[in-house]
Amino acid sequence: MLSRKTKYGLKALTYLARNKDNNPVQISVISEAENISQKFLESILLSLRKAGFLESKKGKGGGYYLLKEAKDIPIAGVFRILEGPIAMIPCVSLNFYEKCDDCPDEAQCSVHNLMIQVRDNTLTIFENTSLADLINDSAFE
DSSP states (O other), X not given: OOOHHHHHHHHHHHHHHHOTTOOOBOHHHHHHHHTOOHHHHHHHHHHHHHTXXXXXXXXXXXXXXXXXXXXXXXXXXXXXXXXXXXXXXXXXXXXXXXXOTTOSOGGGOHHHHHHHHXXXXXXXXXXXXXXXXXXXXXXXX
């Protein structure tokens, strides 16, 4: 299940991506517009800034803005920063692999084989979807 952190991060990023002039937007404006706790949003935006998706400007006229074009921000990257692994179980993760304690043979494990398919299909969608696609409503019709 998608965490609130990731859901709110995507909502905040899409809000900023719709800001065509890319001027800094105050956290309070995003918080109110997207109905997200300002304190929680601060933490999310800080993570996205540290990851290189956003930049911030302090002082009057300050706030957050996209550091990259929306088309250059893949959802897979955002997901990994906010959520962690894309794989549902650690034994199929490409970046966070861990062997399952209860599985003697991954090659014969039906759950493992199913989760590889789930991971691959999810990854394909996330890697081929950018922030620009989320603001372009027709992309999902």
